[in-house]
Amino acid sequence: MQAKQFSIRSSSPIQLINIDSYIHSAVQESGTKNGLCTIFVPHTTAGVTINENADPDVVRDIVMETSKIVPISDGYRHSEGNSAAHIKSSLFGPSLTLIIENGRVVYGTWQSVYFCEFDGPRSRRFLVKIVPD
Amino acid sequence: MQAKQFSIRSSSPIQLINIDSYIHSAVQESGTKNGLCTIFVPHTTAGVTINENADPDVVRDIVMETSKIVPISDGYRHSEGNSAAHIKSSLFGPSLTLIIENGRVVYGTWQSVYFCEFDGPRSRRFLVKIVPD
Amino acid sequence: MQAKQFSIRSSSPIQLINIDSYIHSAVQESGTKNGLCTIFVPHTTAGVTINENADPDVVRDIVMETSKIVPISDGYRHSEGNSAAHIKSSLFGPSLTLIIENGRVVYGTWQSVYFCEFDGPRSRRFLVKIVPD
Numbered sequence: 001m002q003a004k005q006f007s008i009r010s011s012s013p014i015q016l017i018n019i020d021s022y023i024h025s026a027v028q029e030s031g032t033k034n035g036l037c038t039i040f041v042p043h044t045t046a047g048v049t050i051n052e053n054a055d056p057d058v059v060r061d062i063v064m065e066t067s068k069i070v071p072i073s074d075g076y077r078h079s080e081g082n083s084a085a086h087i088k089s090s091l092f093g094p095s096l097t098l099i100i101e102n103g104r105v106v107y108g109t110w111q112s113v114y115f116c117e118f119d120g121p122r123s124r125r126f127l128v129k130i131v132p133d
Numbered sequence: 134m135q136a137k138q139f140s141i142r143s144s145s146p147i148q149l150i151n152i153d154s155y156i157h158s159a160v161q162e163s164g165t166k167n168g169l170c171t172i173f174v175p176h177t178t179a180g181v182t183i184n185e186n187a188d189p190d191v192v193r194d195i196v197m198e199t200s201k202i203v204p205i206s207d208g209y210r211h212s213e214g215n216s217a218a219h220i221k222s223s224l225f226g227p228s229l230t231l232i233i234e235n236g237r238v239v240y241g242t243w244q245s246v247y248f249c250e251f252d253g254p255r256s257r258r259f260l261v262k263i264v265p266d
Numbered sequence: 267m268q269a270k271q272f273s274i275r276s277s278s279p280i281q282l283i284n285i286d287s288y289i290h291s292a293v294q295e296s297g298t299k300n301g302l303c304t305i306f307v308p309h310t311t312a313g314v315t316i317n318e319n320a321d322p323d324v325v326r327d328i329v330m331e332t333s334k335i336v337p338i339s340d341g342y343r344h345s346e347g348n349s350a351a352h353i354k355s356s357l358f359g360p361s362l363t364l365i366i367e368n369g370r371v372v373y374g375t376w377q378s379v380y381f382c383e384f385d386g387p388r389s390r391r392f393l394v395k396i397v398p399d
Binding site for chain 1: 300301302315316317318321323324326327328330331332334335357358359362363364365367372373374375376377397399
């Protein structure tokens with residue numbers, strides 16, 4: 001089964017975009033009952049994570065605090081001015097593996113998957129690969 | 134093969150709990166000789182990591198330093214007071230994929246898998262999913 | 267199919283080493299057309315990440331900034347003096363899962379996989395496990 005590729009567009013420099021519905025549709029379409037589902041982001045200034053979907057202030061706090069931890073300017077040498085985005089990409093990671101059970105991805109009550117834009121706004125892609133067991 | 138779910142209880146606000154024995158039992162029980170083993174934490178204020186199991190001061194230093202990097206109070210908006218735990222959850226990650234060879238998970242000499250409690254103490258769960266190749 | 271193990275040698279205390287060619291050879295040799303490819307680092311003071319391969323200043327900025335975020339000395343208790351390396355290992359992570367399509371790992375234009383040495387120089391190992399779907 002080929003990986004499914006999705007295109008999204010970020011609207012801010014730093015933004016966490018809920019991609020649950022894309023993942024859900026890929027799993028449904030595949031008809032897979034049990035297996036693994038790997039999300040892969042083919043960019044070096046973006047990433048993928050899981051966090052809370054109830055209070056939007058959680059995502060806001062993640063964006064705010066990680067920009068304090070990795071400041072936008074800090075004596076970087078890379079001339080494109082987006083070194084902080086590259087560093088965040090490595091700290092959050094470009095790949096996330098989920099579990100499929102009974103035809104659905106297993107999530108905790110408050111969990112959603114977020115595409116992490118660290119150098120937007122721009123067009124982005126991600127892949128969803130399903131491996132049945 | 135269904136994923137195996139385990140329940141644990143943390144006893145501190147921030148705590149790394151060795152879960153090697155749970156993973157070992159799930160792999161043994163499955164009879165899998167070769168494949169992948171994904172650990173998934175269905176919580177947004179917890180995570181999973183690998184680190185040293187020999188000197189307990191390593192885990193202590195990880196807990197201490199990551200709480201300096203992500204302070205408990207830092208102008209967060211989320212009203213539950215656990216934003217630091219959410220941020221650590223994304224930095225450590227909720228998912229970890231291991232390799233099974235000859236009926237056992239491959240570890241380095243000093244490696245153990247830790248459930249990362251960032252907002253305890255409380256009851257927690259994690260899943261172990263095995264995909265034979 | 268057994269996981270493939272590779273040995274490398276770092277030449278600096280902190281160093282990101284491009285391992286694309288090792289991964290490429292393992293995938294080619296396996297003859298796998300579609301599936302998952304998990305990279306696993308069996309060390310607690312090293313990790314694996316993906317980042318830019320075009321401008322070497324990006325890797326340099328990652329090394330520089332993460333050493334500011336996790337200082338080499340910061341009141342750690344672990345007596346070996348490499349607590350910062352252990353902490354970075356957990357933040358970057360020891361495992362990375364990639365997607366194989368049409369006989370090749372899927373990468374973005376600027377992406378390469380890096381073995382992350384945080385406590386070198388020394389001899390290191392990593393494993394490449396391929397699971398066809």
